[in-house]
Amino acid sequence: MTRTQLKEHPYRPHLAVIKEIIQETPTIRTFRLTWKDPAVSAHFSFQPGQVGQLSAFGVGESTFVINSPPTRREYLQFSVMRTGEVTRALHQLNVGDTVGVRAPLGNSFPYTSMKGRDILFIGGGIGMAPLRTLLLTMIDNRADFGDITVIYGARSPEDLCYRYEFDAWRAARVNLVLTVDREFPGWTERVGFVPTILAEEAPNPYNRVAITCGPPIMIKFVLAGLRELGYEDDQIYTTLERRMKCGIGLCGRCNIGGTYVCVDGPVFSGTALRAMPPEL
Template sequence: MTELPNPYLPEPATIIEVLDETPNIKTFRVVLDDEQKMRDFSFDPGQVGQMTAYGAGEATFVINSPSTRMDYLQFSVMRTGEVTEALHGLRAGDKVGLRAPLGNSFPLAALKGKDVVIVGGGIGMAPLRTLLLTMLDNRADYGSITVLYGARSPEDLSYRYEFDEWTGGGADLTLTVDAEASGWEHRVGLIPHVLKDLAPSASNAVAVTCGPPIMIKFTVQALEELGFTDEAIITTLERRMKCGVGLCGRCNIGPKYVCVDGPVFTWAELKELPAEL
């Protein structure tokens, strides 16, 4: 893994494409202005970056394009405050700053040869997309890949334009929304309930989940009921990160710093920390 030379100094980057995912989520595809640094840039699924909206500040977002596809780096941004509002106002050709990669990553080596169950809620699908596409691009290394992705409504599902790619690449995809919607032909129900109904086997399997904290809480309970051990449940806490390098102290949970020790943790690791999730 090659890091950028100075973790405190944003690298200039250019937005090459902006995609409207949902009413409040946009996806930005960016390239580093230094072509050599772009060619040398490497990262692992689950790592994050700090993206700067000049004049507004910076915020943490997961790199949700896989390292197997390096035409650009992709970040999905939910509009939640001043920085994200400024980013949502940018268009192709505009400049941003980027400090990346930061944090740890999903344990790809430990997933090889296993069945993988991916459970995502809303914008929580962003880091899981990186993992999913990485596995699909190395499909022979993994067993079955089960994906459960849900949101409040069909309009709140991101990456709808590539669902066919996921299934065509070898993933078993189930979509769900919280309530009935006109024209919706997939599952209806909260993610933990649908997960228990699907009942994926815990034998030789690892579950990876990300979404709103309340969703993670009840999804983990469902996975435990299905027989998944704490070591076989993985989640990511990247939304707690601020500075990204362990200086500001904003992302600590007990003795751990999410930006240094995370954002990826097993449930066994999180259970050793104060209950702040």
């Protein structure tokens, strides 16, 4: 997996302009950005799973996954859930405003090693963001992969992100299984918690890679469910968010034992998770 750090002026962000804002859910907004400096735009590259620090000037910065794929370079996309001071400030910005971006940071999904295999994505709520970048990269290289199944759930239909893309995913031969926690008027897809739907679908682990992201409690039960279905640790990947602040391994806020999520992650295999301290 790629491990990247900014090499010059690690705390200095590049400037980007908000070109579009999408209201995904009542508390989540997606920002599509373009670089102010053409030289940055020409040389910027990243891999699926890497993150960036997004700045609201005068307030602070926070870490978000880059959830546009590297195969589509017309903009850089971040989805932001309103949870604190920085995210509230970002939600108050408008198209045309300037933000700061320090990216790419962290490692990435081992994309090339997944070629020729079946793929299982399991997402919950905003956890679909890091999965989206890998999913779209695979869709843009669809012939390189076998079956692609996405199990995606949220508390309610309005809490599902990227609803406007679901038809395009299905058109790309993605088996999309949607679920919400309880019955809602007009909802015709599945009902139940994501780990329950995973057990019901029971995707065969043979030649398959499973990638999951969502609330920590969901990830915990999904990992247990995958292992019960026969998935080995080296077939499983997830992403972790843990108090990331500096993004370059200096402040020490995101450490789990000797592992720093901001530079050794945010992508971890099941094997790596097994080696981490019980505090995880």
